[in-house]
Amino acid sequence: MPEQLPVGALVYTDSEIWTVEKELGTGGQGSVYKVTSGAVSGALKWYNHQSATEQQKEAIEELIQLGTPGESYIWPESVATLKKDVDKGDASERHTPHGFGYLMPLIDGKRFTKLSYYFSGEATFKTEDAKIAACLQIAASFHALHLSGLCYRDLSFANLFVDFETGEIQICDNDNVTFDSLASPKDAWGTSGFIAPEIMRAEAPPSSLTDLYALSVVLFRILFLQHPLQGAREYAIDIADQDSEIRLYGTDPLFIYDPDDDDNRPVKGKKDISDFFWNRYPESIRQLFTEAFTRGLHEPHERIRESVWIEALSVLRAQDYYCESCGGTLYYDLNRLKKGERCEHCGRSLNFVPPRVKIGNRVLTLTHCRTFYVNQIDSSRPLAYEEPFAQVVVHPKYPTVWGLKNLSQEFWRYTASDGTEREIGQGQVLPIKNDLEANMGGTDAVFRIGTK
Amino acid sequence: MNLERMGTRDLHLFFLIDASDSMSYGGKAETLNNAIRESIPHIREVARESEGGIKVHALSFSTGARWLVNHVDIRDFTWENIKTKGVTDMGRGFELLSEKLSTHFQGERGYQPVMILLSDGMPTDDYQKGLEKLLATRWGSKAIRIAIAIGSEADMDVLQEFIGDSFRGELKPLLAKNAAELKNYIRWASTAVSQASINPVKPIVPVPQIEVEGVDIDALEW
Numbered sequence: 148m149p150e151q152l153p154v155g156a157l158v159y160t161d162s163e164i165w166t167v168e169k170e171l172g173t174g175g176q177g178s179v180y181k182v183t184s185g186a187v188s189g190a191l192k193w194y195n196h197q198s199a200t201e202q203q204k205e206a207i208e209e210l211i212q213l214g215t216p217g218e219s220y221i222w223p224e225s226v227a228t229l230k231k232d233v234d235k236g237d238a239s240e241r242h243t244p245h246g247f248g249y250l251m252p253l254i255d256g257k258r259f260t261k262l263s264y265y266f267s268g269e270a271t272f273k274t275e276d277a278k279i280a281a282c283l284q285i286a287a288s289f290h291a292l293h294l295s296g297l298c299y300r301d302l303s304f305a306n307l308f309v310d311f312e313t314g315e316i317q318i319c320d321n322d323n324v325t326f327d328s329l330a331s332p333k334d335a336w337g338t339s340g341f342i343a344p345e346i347m348r349a350e351a352p353p354s355s356l357t358d359l360y361a362l363s364v365v366l367f368r369i370l371f372l373q374h375p376l377q378g379a380r381e382y383a384i385d386i387a388d389q390d391s392e393i394r395l396y397g398t399d400p401l402f403i404y405d406p407d408d409d410d411n412r413p414v415k416g417k418k419d420i421s422d423f424f425w426n427r428y429p430e431s432i433r434q435l436f437t438e439a440f441t442r443g444l445h446e447p448h449e450r451i452r453e454s455v456w457i458e459a460l461s462v463l464r465a466q467d468y469y470c471e472s473c474g475g476t477l478y479y480d481l482n483r484l485k486k487g488e489r490c491e492h493c494g495r496s497l498n499f500v501p502p503r504v505k506i507g508n509r510v511l512t513l514t515h516c517r518t519f520y521v522n523q524i525d526s527s528r529p530l531a532y533e534e535p536f537a538q539v540v541v542h543p544k545y546p547t548v549w550g551l552k553n554l555s556q557e558f559w560r561y562t563a564s565d566g567t568e569r570e571i572g573q574g575q576v577l578p579i580k581n582d583l584e585a586n587m588g589g590t591d592a593v594f595r596i597g598t599k
Numbered sequence: 600m601n602l603e604r605m606g607t608r609d610l611h612l613f614f615l616i617d618a619s620d621s622m623s624y625g626g627k628a629e630t631l632n633n634a635i636r637e638s639i640p641h642i643r644e645v646a647r648e649s650e651g652g653i654k655v656h657a658l659s660f661s662t663g664a665r666w667l668v669n670h671v672d673i674r675d676f677t678w679e680n681i682k683t684k685g686v687t688d689m690g691r692g693f694e695l696l697s698e699k700l701s702t703h704f705q706g707e708r709g710y711q712p713v714m715i716l717l718s719d720g721m722p723t724d725d726y727q728k729g730l731e732k733l734l735a736t737r738w739g740s741k742a743i744r745i746a747i748a749i750g751s752e753a754d755m756d757v758l759q760e761f762i763g764d765s766f767r768g769e770l771k772p773l774l775a776k777n778a779a780e781l782k783n784y785i786r787w788a789s790t791a792v793s794q795a796s797i798n799p800v801k802p803i804v805p806v807p808q809i810e811v812e813g814v815d816i817d818a819l820e821w
């Protein structure tokens with residue numbers, strides 16, 4: 148069988164003949180090609196000799212049967228072979244070594260870029276909101292995958308593609324997805340830095356719990372850039388090899404911001420990019436990551452679940468505001484304001500408290516372009532992160548008068564200045580005033596306007 | 600915010616190239632020049648996807664040894680044709696490399712360096728002395744050492760000695776019997792092996808075997 152397909156080679160799926168147009172990339176298990184059939188384009192993964200096993204083929208067929216867990220997955224669509232008759236003969240003929248691959252949708256290269264490029268500075272999120280949106284989508288995609296009883300095994304930046312303008316994501320290399328029931332540590336798989344400690348120590352096979360570890364690493368790195376375990380200990384290694392990786396990520400892992408052990412802090416001026424970001428996110432986010440990389444390192448069952456990430460990231464998405472002096476994006480954190488800390492962008496002290504709404508113990512900021520989603524307001528629905536609930540609107544005649552437009556189907560109630568009880572239905576606007584108390588579909592909220 | 604403070608590490612990629620007289624026969628030098636040039640975009644792609652950069656170094660040995668490329672970022676790397684002349688002072692090549700490793704690499708951080716030795720013949724000097732010096736340096740001993748024989752005249756035992764037990768003793772010298780194989784091996788060594796160094800917990804991607812249609816490999820002479 149050929150290891151690599153030449154341009155112009157023909158491959159067959161059940162209903163189509165595809166022509167190889169060009170190689171898009173080569174990885175450990177084979178190469179990916181752009182292929183066309185008439186006016187239709189697709190991507191073909193073609194396995195190398197070592198990986199083109201009957202077992203792999205059956206796994207692909209099973210994934211095709213199951214169907215995609217969500218929109219963001221570049222999921223296998225059909226098995227491809229070099230000869231049309233390979234599958235038609237008796238069972239023994241199926242073992243003829245012709246090789247195989249599978250067809251999947253082609254990623255729109257104009258929109259989506261490998262997440263890896265973000266870490267070399269080659270690509271960057273257009274807005275802070277796009278960055279959080281990407282985190283949210285990654286967490287939600289893995290939530291869907293795990294709900295289907297599957298695990299991904301090899302989450303890393305190489306198989307995540309991002310639209311850096313909007314934060315939309317695509318997940319590729321799904322042929323390693325498997326049922327969440329691998330028994331042997333021999334099924335170990337993964338990319339350095341994303342592999343859970345118990346896999347590094349060869350104690351456990353990949354599972355949805357080790358996916359949760361990889362997910363926490365991906366989220367941490369998108370927000371803080373630095374690897375959560377790469378501090379002084381990593382910096383001290385001159386030549387990184389398998390042994391040093393096993394120590395760093397397996398037998399001796401330590402979070403760079405571990406509250407009880409400062410042995411692995413970022414190295415000042417050398418490897419400390421995370422210090423720029425660590426304090427800019429609210430305490431609740433720092434706590435979640437601290438839990439993920441302290442308890443979560445050692446107790447797989449205590450790792451932060453996707454639903455918790457989804458809720459926390461959604462709330463974070465509604466806590467940003469702009470620095471009065473420089474316009475840089477800041478996150479609302481009352482402690483920072485009380486301490487009179489400085490803006491990380493311009494260095495001026497933070498003395499502006501943005502307009503905000505308090506719901507339970509959650510404070511969300513009001514910015515002129517804010518849309519609130521259901522799970523930001525209603526804590527009984529933590530996964531409703533895409534369902535719009537309300538939108539900040541500016542009065543067309545009086546730009547300093549803001550209101551909140553009801554996008555939900557529930558009625559909101561508040562008491563107007565004249566003492567009358569008023570109702571706000573879908574599409575109507577609640578006028579925002581300082582100290583306004585409103586009930587928004589069963590949730591009590593208190594509004595505060597911005598103050599210096 | 601300054602991306603420098605990511606504190607990433609580089610991958611150092613070394614080419615050790617036989618530029619003895621015999622390399623000028625049968626288009627070997629031309630194929631080698633071509634193969635390295637063709638590998639560049641693929642090495643760049645590996646670098647784009649990894650943390651830190653890839654730095655290229657190349658030396659040639661014939662009568663004596665000399666640096667051709669010194670610490671060049673793969674993004675800026677271009678390849679000049681090698682000039683062939685003289686004997687095969689491979690040992691001097693190892694020595695030249697060990698001198699650099701024991702001076703310029705003090706305090707450097709990196710992945711396991713990848714060293715690719717390409718030769719078509721037998722060493723004419725005391726290669727063992729040079730190899731000992733190379734392996735006595737920290738960077739030389741930690742390197743993933745690959746050896747490619749260009750044609751069947753190369754001394755496979757010497758190449759195996761160079762490889763030693765690097766990469767868990769899993770590596771053997773590769774014998775390139777024709778131009779297509781040489782290109783294939785150089786691309787593999789500079790990309791798949793670089794990836795294995797950057798990501799040491801994954802198994803190394805095997806060398807892809809290739810068939811050249813319409814060519815009787817056994818009838819080829821190099």
Ligand SMILES: [Zn+2]
Nearest residue numbers: 470473490493
């Ligand atoms: Zn500022």
